[in-house]
Amino acid sequence: xxxxxxxxxxxxxxxxxxxKDELVKLSDCKTSHIIKKGEVIFEEGENVNGIxxxxxxxxxxxxxxxxxxxxxxxxxxxxxxxxxRSMISDEPVNLSAVALEDMQVCFIPKSEVMGxxxxxxxxxxxxxxxxxxxxxxxxxxxxxxxxxxVKERLAETLLxxxxxxxxxxxxxxxxxxxxxxxxxxxxxxxxxCIRLLSDFKKLGLIELxxxxxxxxxxxxxxxLAE
Amino acid sequence: xxxxxxxxxxxxxxxxxxxKDELVKLSDCKTSHIIKKGEVIFEEGENVNGIxxxxxxxxxxxxxxxxxxxxxxxxxxxxxxxxxRSMISDEPVNLSAVALEDMQVCFIPKSEVMGxxxxxxxxxxxxxxxxxxxxxxxxxxxxxxxxxxVKERLAETLLxxxxxxxxxxxxxxxxxxxxxxxxxxxxxxxxxCIRLLSDFKKLGLIELxxxxxxxxxxxxxxxLAE
DNA sequence: TCTTTAATATGACAAATATCATATTTTTAA
DNA sequence: TTAAAAATATGATATTTGTCATATTAAAGA
Numbered sequence: 001x002x003x004x005x006x007x008x009x010x011x012x013x014x015x016x017x018x019x020k021d022e023l024v025k026l027s028d029c030k031t032s033h034i035i036k037k038g039e040v041i042f043e044e045g046e047n048v049n050g051i052x053x054x055x056x057x058x059x060x061x062x063x064x065x066x067x068x069x070x071x072x073x074x075x076x077x078x079x080x081x082x083x084x085r086s087m088i089s090d091e092p093v094n095l096s097a098v099a100l101e102d103m104q105v106c107f108i109p110k111s112e113v114m115g116x117x118x119x120x121x122x123x124x125x126x127x128x129x130x131x132x133x134x135x136x137x138x139x140x141x142x143x144x145x146x147x148x149x150v151k152e153r154l155a156e157t158l159l160x161x162x163x164x165x166x167x168x169x170x171x172x173x174x175x176x177x178x179x180x181x182x183x184x185x186x187x188x189x190x191x192x193c194i195r196l197l198s199d200f201k202k203l204g205l206i207e208l209x210x211x212x213x214x215x216x217x218x219x220x221x222x223x224l225a226e
Numbered sequence: 227x228x229x230x231x232x233x234x235x236x237x238x239x240x241x242x243x244x245x246k247d248e249l250v251k252l253s254d255c256k257t258s259h260i261i262k263k264g265e266v267i268f269e270e271g272e273n274v275n276g277i278x279x280x281x282x283x284x285x286x287x288x289x290x291x292x293x294x295x296x297x298x299x300x301x302x303x304x305x306x307x308x309x310x311r312s313m314i315s316d317e318p319v320n321l322s323a324v325a326l327e328d329m330q331v332c333f334i335p336k337s338e339v340m341g342x343x344x345x346x347x348x349x350x351x352x353x354x355x356x357x358x359x360x361x362x363x364x365x366x367x368x369x370x371x372x373x374x375x376v377k378e379r380l381a382e383t384l385l386x387x388x389x390x391x392x393x394x395x396x397x398x399x400x401x402x403x404x405x406x407x408x409x410x411x412x413x414x415x416x417x418x419c420i421r422l423l424s425d426f427k428k429l430g431l432i433e434l435x436x437x438x439x440x441x442x443x444x445x446x447x448x449x450l451a452e
Numbered sequence: 453t454c455t456t457t458a459a460t461a462t463g464a465c466a467a468a469t470a471t472c473a474t475a476t477t478t479t480t481a482a
Numbered sequence: 483t484t485a486a487a488a489a490t491a492t493g494a495t496a497t498t499t500g501t502c503a504t505a506t507t508a509a510a511g512a
Contacts, residue, residue: 063365065373066452073365088351089358094365117351124350125314125343131357132315138364139289139299139320145371146413147291150469179490187372189470194491210478211489226292376499405460415500420461436508437459 003027004106009055012079014126022116030106035059041082041097041105048093050109052082057103058165058175061095062184072185074137075100075175077165084127085134087113100175145187148226153186154196155224158206162215172212229253230332235281238305240352248342256332261285267308267323267331274319276335278308283329284391284401287321288410298411300363301326301401303391310353311360313339326401371413374452379412380422381450384432388441398438 004010004027005020018026035041035057042048044063058077062070073095076082086093087110116123144153158173165175177185183193197213200206205221207214215221230236230253231246244252261267261283268274270289284303288296299321302308312319313336342349370379384399391401403411409419423439426432431447433440441447 063369065369066378067373069373071369071372073368085358085361088354089362091362094362118347121344124354128314128350128354128357131354131361132311135311135357135361135364136315136317136320138361138368142299142364142368142371143289143291143297145368146297147293147295152292190489191471191491192469194489195469198491416459417461417501418499420459421499424461434460 002032004030007055009053009079013053013081014084014123014130015053015081017120017122017126018116019120022120026108026112029112030108032104032106035099035103035105037099037101039099041099041103042093044094044096045092048083048086050107051084051087051113052097053106053108054078054080054082055104055106057105058100059097059103060100060181061097063095070096070184071187072181074134075164075185081127081130084131088127088131100177100181150186150188150192151196151199152225153188154182154193154200155205155221157182157186158200158213158215159218159221159225162218167214170212171214172209173215176211178211228258230256233281235279235305239279239307240310240349240356241279241307243346243348243352244342245346248346252334252338255338256334258330258332261325261329261331263325263327265325267325267329268319270320270322271318274309274312276333277310277313277339278323279332279334280304280306280308281330281332283331284326285323285329286326286407287323289321296322296410297413298407300360301390301411307353307356310357314353314357326403326407376412376414376418377422377425378451379414380408380419380426381431381447383408383412384426384439384441385444385447385451388444393440396438397440398435399441402437404437 004015005023010016010018010023015026030053032055041052041059054076056078058075059082060072061074061076061082062072065071076097082097082105083093117127144156148156161173161175161177165173167174179194179197180190182197183190186193197206197208200221201208203220205215205217205224207216229249230241230244231249236242236244236249241252256279258281267278267285280303282304284301285308286298287300287302287308288298291297302323308323308331309319343353370382374382387399387401387403391399393400405420405423406416408423409416412419423432423434426447427434429446431441431443431450433442
């Protein structure tokens with residue numbers, strides 16, 4: 001079992017506030033898991049009873065809409081924690097988490113985490129700040145969905161993927177989403193998403209090779225995204 | 227100056243965790259304000275340096291979109307706190323707050339509130355839970371904006387206004403919004419909103435008398451909202 | 453009160469987006 | 483490897499939604 005004290009990823013999450021003693025104790029009670037691409041970490045409505053720390057990989061957080069379609073609310077990657085909101089609210093999780101690529105995650109039981117809230121003020125503040133960041137992001141995202149066109153949202157999302165997750169050696173976006181997933185981030189029909197990608201390609205803004213997407217003209221995309 | 231110890235509204239917010247001593251101290255440093263309908267409490271981008279406790283009235287939290295239109299992210303009413311996220315993140319506020327009716331609010335400076343975070347764990351937990359509630363709401367709202375039609379969103383919003391803020395003696399919705407404001411909650415053009423309200427009226431779902439809206443057939447509206 | 457301005461309403465039309473059908477390509481698994 | 487299934491692509495068309503023009507009504511100020 002790997003030691004939390006030596007885990008670099010910890011430095012990027014709220015857990016960086018933990019003391020050496022707390023980390024040693026944490027190592028003993030956490031469990032490590034390998035999640036394969038496509039596998040579910042938890043499902044909307046479940047009682048998770050703890051948080052997941054992402055050591056490697058990217059997952060999507062989705063919510064089922066009344067029309068039966070999944071909407072992708074957020075992408076989460078290494079260094080971030082999952083299930084904080086649910087644990088603090090003491091409610092089932094509001095979103096499902098599904099791996100977009102192979103992942104390494106550690107599960108920390110609720111009992112352990114709640115202890116930190118009592119004894120480690122810096123940890124509390126870190127968690128609070130992280131949730132506040134999520135809230136700001138959600139509000140901003142909401143305004144975009146309400147006010148921007150599908151084309152603007154697609155351009156914006158491509159730039160977001162590029163900025164947040166970077167690109168491979170061949171310049172293609174590192175996070176590979178299906179057209180369906182891309183559509184369910186921007187909130188449109190799969191066909192509309194495919195059509196707009198084709199348009200972008202014809203305009204020389206992007207290059208498409210199978211699932212791979214290469215951003216060719218970032219400035220033009222920025223203009224499109226407004 | 228009214229005393230916080232005797233303020234009933236306090237019981238409905240995170241402030242309910244404060245001790246008698248803390249409340250006495252709070253009474254001394256808080257400032258009370260009357261805000262007239264239409265007046266701005268704070269504006270997006272401002273440094274607020276504290277939180278507002280709403281003693282009476284309702285306000286809208288809005289964000290300016292790139293297209294120049296305001297989007298209403300949330301309505302907030304008595305017993306709730308404003309500016310928590312900004313204070314915790316130590317950032318300018320992300321949203322503007324504008325009174326929808328005459329309001330009474332109290333301002334509590336940051337220095338005072340931050341002290342509670344250190345010394346009063348229950349207060350911290352309350353604030354965290356409240357922000358977690360906002361986040362869940364925002365995520366749910368996001369999915370609705372992305373996946374539901376304007377008609378569904380309008381029906382849902384009317385029901386929300388009814389459930390959350392209640393109605394007057396004449397059965398009309400207590401919170402009076404202009405068509406423009408209603409449109410900027412559901413994320414559509416003002417004309418589309420007006421048109422759909424007319425449709426709802428023709429179908430006997432609602433009654434319109436000037437700005438007043440009476441919900442006539444709640445079950446049918448629920449079906450429409452899915 | 454009267455005048456001016458703003459809000460609400462509605463028609464006509466344009467643009468954006470969704471849906472359905474179907475072809476093509478890619479992936480999966482027998 | 484090959485057959486079946488899934489994902490991607492594109493056309494045709496319907497529906498939804500936005501925009502512009504213009505009444506009509508309500509509200510605000512002189």
